[in-house]
Amino acid sequence: MENKRVEHTFCRICESLCGLEIELEGDEIKKIMPDNNHVATRGFACPKGLKQHHLFNSPDRLKYPMKRIGKEWHRISWDQALSEIGAKVKQLRKDHTPQSIGMYVGTAAGFSVLHPVFAQGFMDAIGSTNLYASATQDCSNKFAVSEHMYGFPFTLPFPDILNTNCMIVVGANPVVSKWSFLQVPNPSLHLKEMERRGCKLYFVDPRKTESAKVAGEHVFIRPGTDVYFYLAFLNELIKIGGIDEARVNQFMKNFDEIKKVCEEWTPEKAEKVTQMPAESLRKMVVDFNAADGASLYCSTGVNMGGMGVLAFWIQEVINAVSGNLDRKGGTLVGKGVIDFPKFGSKNGILMQDVRSRIGNHRKVNDAFPGGLLADEILTPGEGQIKAMFITGGNPLITMANSNKLRKAFQELELLVTLDILPNETGSLAHYMLPCTSPVERPDLPFIFPLMLGLQTKPYLQATKSIIKPIGEVRDEATIYVDLCKHSGVNLFGSKLAQLFMENLKKLKSFRQKETEQPALPQEFVLNLLLKVCRQPGFKKILKNKHGLMRNPHQPGDFLGHRVYTKDQKIDLAPQVLLDQWSKLEKNYQKEMNSKQIYKLITKRHVNTHNSWTHNYEEFVKGEFHTNYLYIHSKDAEELGLQNKDMVDVTSKTATVRLPIKILDDLMPKTVALPHGWGHQSSRQNVANKTKGVNVNVLAADGSDLIEEVSGMVHLTGIPVKIEKAKGEQAHSWSGLEKDILHV
Ligand SMILES: Nc1nc2c(c(=O)[nH]1)N[C@H]1C(S)=C(S)[C@@H](COP(=O)(O)OP(=O)(O)OC[C@H]3O[C@@H](n4cnc5c(=O)[nH]c(N)nc54)[C@H](O)[C@@H]3O)O[C@H]1N2
Ligand SMILES: Nc1nc2c(c(=O)[nH]1)N[C@H]1C(S)=C(S)[C@@H](COP(=O)(O)OP(=O)(O)OC[C@H]3O[C@@H](n4cnc5c(=O)[nH]c(N)nc54)[C@H](O)[C@@H]3O)O[C@H]1N2
Ligand code: SF4
Numbered sequence: 099m100e101n102k103r104v105e106h107t108f109c110r111i112c113e114s115l116c117g118l119e120i121e122l123e124g125d126e127i128k129k130i131m132p133d134n135n136h137v138a139t140r141g142f143a144c145p146k147g148l149k150q151h152h153l154f155n156s157p158d159r160l161k162y163p164m165k166r167i168g169k170e171w172h173r174i175s176w177d178q179a180l181s182e183i184g185a186k187v188k189q190l191r192k193d194h195t196p197q198s199i200g201m202y203v204g205t206a207a208g209f210s211v212l213h214p215v216f217a218q219g220f221m222d223a224i225g226s227t228n229l230y231a232s233a234t235q236d237c238s239n240k241f242a243v244s245e246h247m248y249g250f251p252f253t254l255p256f257p258d259i260l261n262t263n264c265m266i267v268v269g270a271n272p273v274v275s276k277w278s279f280l281q282v283p284n285p286s287l288h289l290k291e292m293e294r295r296g297c298k299l300y301f302v303d304p305r306k307t308e309s310a311k312v313a314g315e316h317v318f319i320r321p322g323t324d325v326y327f328y329l330a331f332l333n334e335l336i337k338i339g340g341i342d343e344a345r346v347n348q349f350m351k352n353f354d355e356i357k358k359v360c361e362e363w364t365p366e367k368a369e370k371v372t373q374m375p376a377e378s379l380r381k382m383v384v385d386f387n388a389a390d391g392a393s394l395y396c397s398t399g400v401n402m403g404g405m406g407v408l409a410f411w412i413q414e415v416i417n418a419v420s421g422n423l424d425r426k427g428g429t430l431v432g433k434g435v436i437d438f439p440k441f442g443s444k445n446g447i448l449m450q451d452v453r454s455r456i457g458n459h460r461k462v463n464d465a466f467p468g469g470l471l472a473d474e475i476l477t478p479g480e481g482q483i484k485a486m487f488i489t490g491g492n493p494l495i496t497m498a499n500s501n502k503l504r505k506a507f508q509e510l511e512l513l514v515t516l517d518i519l520p521n522e523t524g525s526l527a528h529y530m531l532p533c534t535s536p537v538e539r540p541d542l543p544f545i546f547p548l549m550l551g552l553q554t555k556p557y558l559q560a561t562k563s564i565i566k567p568i569g570e571v572r573d574e575a576t577i578y579v580d581l582c583k584h585s586g587v588n589l590f591g592s593k594l595a596q597l598f599m600e601n602l603k604k605l606k607s608f609r610q611k612e613t614e615q616p617a618l619p620q621e622f623v624l625n626l627l628l629k630v631c632r633q634p635g636f637k638k639i640l641k642n643k644h645g646l647m648r649n650p651h652q653p654g655d656f657l658g659h660r661v662y663t664k665d666q667k668i669d670l671a672p673q674v675l676l677d678q679w680s681k682l683e684k685n686y687q688k689e690m691n692s693k694q695i696y697k698l699i700t701k702r703h704v705n706t707h708n709s710w711t712h713n714y715e716e717f718v719k720g721e722f723h724t725n726y727l728y729i730h731s732k733d734a735e736e737l738g739l740q741n742k743d744m745v746d747v748t749s750k751t752a753t754v755r756l757p758i759k760i761l762d763d764l765m766p767k768t769v770a771l772p773h774g775w776g777h778q779s780s781r782q783n784v785a786n787k788t789k790g791v792n793v794n795v796l797a798a799d800g801s802d803l804i805e806e807v808s809g810m811v812h813l814t815g816i817p818v819k820i821e822k823a824k825g826e827q828a829h830s831w832s833g834l835e836k837d838i839l840h841v
């Protein structure tokens with residue numbers, strides 16, 4: 099057999115970063131297996147990671163730059179694509195302002211080290227601050243709270259799950275999602291181990307999830323009411339004397355403010371909206387207080403619920419004032435390859451007070467609220483967005499109010515996607531630029547492990563490119579350097595940076611075959627980054643093919659050492675958060691009056707990743723050819739529905755029609771509808787045969803709905819009405835206006 103070999107790498111689809119062993123013949127991936135000897139991920143991987151080559155090898159893969167003329171797509175050369183896009187950028191900057199050019203950075207960009215850096219470099223080059231990111235869909239509440247409490251958005255404490263004796267998981271389903279803001283592979287194994295060693299484990303969730311079935315106790319909560327749970331938790335903790343006064347006095351400030359705030363929120367008052375029995379809450383508080391090392395952890399179920407910023411704030415206060423922050427078994431703050439929070443806070447990185455044109459919303463973590471994007475495109479005036487670059491994302495499916503966003507995208511003078519697939523957003527674009535997939539590019543672990551040490555077991559790993567890039571795909575860093583050149587601007591606004599990168603590319607071209615695509619020497623650039631951070635070089639790390647362990651975490655090295663607020667104390671009650679307080683009572687009343695309303699939440703599946711893994715037969719076969727509206731049997735009965743009946747789900751913005759599936763793991767009056775579907779119109783020949791609907795046509799956007807401090811809109815806990823489908827089309831799925839999208 100030709101050149102049969104095994105290579106080691108790591109998966110870059112989700113935060114687990116599982117070590118992988120890849121069997122190859124020539125440049126063909128034959129099989130992907132988990133790396134049993136990996137220093138941290140030890141033989142764990144999921145079906146998506148093990149089958150990813152089928153996604154990358156798909157005949158639908160973007161291989162060449164594509165240009166849309168009317169409804170037709172044409173393959174064009176890179177020279178043509180870059181010079182036409184560059185010319186348009188030049189014209190827009192001249193005729194309007196640099197702000198007329200915007201960018202959306204999707205999740206996939208975050209899983210590469212160079213991609214987001216060079217994308218930012220391009221926007222700085224243009225001189226536009228009009229940057230959007232998927233974080234305002236799923237997690238910018240965390241960045242916002244961290245900025246105000248700890249002095250930097252990327253100071254992100256995480257549970258020390260290897261040592262914890264009590265962990266309360268709110269709005270996360272790690273057995274399926276593999277955790278977020280926390281790198282722990284093999285969640286089931288860890289959860290079982292925690293239980294075995296006597297750790298008290300709770301899942302607070304409107305659904306009895308796969309995780310809650312593996313270990314611990316499950317406690318229901320009505321969607322969107324988490325903040326009242328946290329407030330009552332703190333109230334009760336104070337009542338039973340669970341505060342570490344000495345720590346609070348030494349390392350924190352404004353505790354009295356927060357005490358006042360939670361005074362009235364008793365477990366009984368919270369119960370009225372959370373529907374969590376006061377006694378269940380008290381039991382959790384007692385366990386939390388008694389444990390030697392405990393933590394509260396939350397994820398997207400809390401983040402996306404509309405009050406995510408207040409909920410996460412109170413969670414962090416509880417972890418801190420109970421003495422668990424920076425303690426073994428509590429929450430830890432990792433150390434990356436540099437002290438990024440120190441560097442960032444000193445230089446004001448990611449924290450500038452930049453305001454949006456519409457609604458005067460502040461950027462969070464350097465991104466404007468995604469819920470403004472459609473209006474920023476549709477509203478005339480100076481600074482109106484006329485062009486968008488979409489890099490490693492699919493906003494048309496993943497952002498709120500997809501129907502409005504689609505109309506907005508159709509108004510753009512220039513829409514460019516940088517992706518590995520012709521996704522839905524791409525189908526509206528003027529140009530689709532084909533990018534290397536993870537197995538076609540060298541890399542280091544992404545920003546959380548690399549720069550923040552946000553890992554249970556700290557380690558470094560490097561991977562080379564496993565196979566030669568197919569077709570004419572190029573890595574994003576190279577594309578952005580070239581886009582700068584053709585747009586007549588300099589990367590990061592620095593002539594030196596631009597010339598340096600162009601020369602690196604030229605030098606590399608002398609050493610590569612003529613048939614290879616021009617590219618930056620990515621390994622060299624990654625090595626440079628490591629050297630600047632005084633780390634072992636890329637080659638040395640690469641030699642450690644199963645990962646290179648770093649120093650273990652040291653509890654006690656954060657408080658008083660790495661808190662970068664002005665006085666180095668944790669601010670338990672930042673004014674910007676206190677200012678949001680009036681919302682609590684108002685929202686409480688709203689919840690009291692809407693107990694009979696159905697609330698819609700999301701539900702992930704192990705084989706689908708947001709919107710982009712539906713183009714492989716095995717992942718969408720049989721009953722997985724669609725998403726379903728999951729509903730409790732009691733609710734179904736009340737609505738006169740049988741399993742698989744078609745229903746209309748209506749929100750403030752739209753109606754979708756799809757079948758139901760009875761699921762008694764849900765709380766009554768809660769329904770679940772997985773996101774990432776609605777592929778009917780894409781050029782992906784497997785995905786476009788699936789029937790599922792796009793849940794985000796049901797989510798509302800707009801300035802008035804944006805949570806002020808985090809920039810987020812509601813993507814879970816959306817109020818909906820459910821009715822049995824009627825009429826001639828009662829058996830057809832519906833959601834998107836497919837004919838418009840179908841280009
Ligand atoms: N209603 C609802 N909406 C949600 C959520 C929810 O739970 N409910 N979840 C939200 C969450 S958690 C997130 S993170 C966002 C995700 O929002 P997005 O980031 O917009 O969506 P993805 O589907 O992850 O899109 C990733 C894109 O990157 C491409 N891609 C994959 N690898 C590469 C690569 O190496 N290079 C390049 N250039 N492209 C690549 C894929 O083909 C895909 O098109 O959506 C959110 N939307
Ligand atoms: N298989 C798979 N894995 C993934 C992804 C994927 O799409 N598929 N996406 C990746 C991404 S981008 C991310 S950000 C992570 C997310 O990882 P997680 O945050 O763990 O995401 P989910 O699995 O959706 O879990 C969210 C949980 O919140 C619950 N929930 C919904 N609304 C509420 C609420 O109002 N309150 C409370 N308390 N709970 C609520 C849901 O029932 C669900 O169990 O997963 C990553 N991993
Ligand atoms: S859990 Fe699956 S998708 Fe996530 S890194 Fe591991 S193999 Fe990849």
Ligand SMILES: [Mo]
Pocket residue numbers: 205236
């Ligand atoms: Mo996410």
